Amino acid sequence: LFPNSAVMSLLLLSGLNLICIVLQIIVWPWIDGCTNIVDAILGAGLQMLIVICCFYADVRSESPYLVPMALTSFAIICVALGGLSGLQVYNFVYATKVQERLRAQAEALAERLLQACAEIVLVFGRPPARAILL
Numbered sequence: 001l002f003p004n005s006a007v008m009s010l011l012l013l014s015g016l017n018l019i020c021i022v023l024q025i026i027v028w029p030w031i032d033g034c035t036n037i038v039d040a041i042l043g044a045g046l047q048m049l050i051v052i053c054c055f056y057a058d059v060r061s062e063s064p065y066l067v068p069m070a071l072t073s074f075a076i077i078c079v080a081l082g083g084l085s086g087l088q089v090y091n092f093v094y095a096t097k098v099q100e101r102l103r104a105q106a107e108a109l110a111e112r113l114l115q116a117c118a119e120i121v122l123v124f125g126r127p128p129a130r131a132i133l134l
Contacts, residue, residue, distance in 0.1 A: 011069065014050045018073050021047060025080050033088070040084060044077045 021043040030036045054070035 010050060010054050014047065014054070014070065014073055017043065017047050017050060018076065021077060022080060025084050037084075037088075040081060044081055047073060047077050 021040065024036070024040050024043055028036050030039065051070040051074050
């Protein structure tokens with residue numbers, strides 16, 4: 001689009017990379033969580049490289065908007081990665097609490113099932129011939 005303009009090329013590359021990183025963080029496309037984190041960090045690293053190139057391209061050009069744009073995109077990436085990290089910590093803590101609650105409920109249900117089986121044996125004098133599926 002702009003073969004002779006480094007500024008416009010960096011702007012387009014930065015915008016495209018920023019869209020990809022935000023979509024990466026929103027969609028979380030890979031099955032493995034570690035792969036998603038590595039992908040997001042590599043995208044953020046590429047954005048930092050673009051920011052460094054923006055500083056060097058802005059020195060000789062007449063575009064005073066490039067450095068603020070680079071700093072803004074860098075701030076968006078930092079906030080997104082911070083939010084992503086916080087979300088993962090919250091999910092880990094919340095998932096642990098949910099698993100503990102489900103384990104306690106399963107143990108209580110197993111205890112009631114054992115009591116019910118003991119009552120059946122007392123009433124009929126023998127264990128049931130087959131399991132009753134609900």
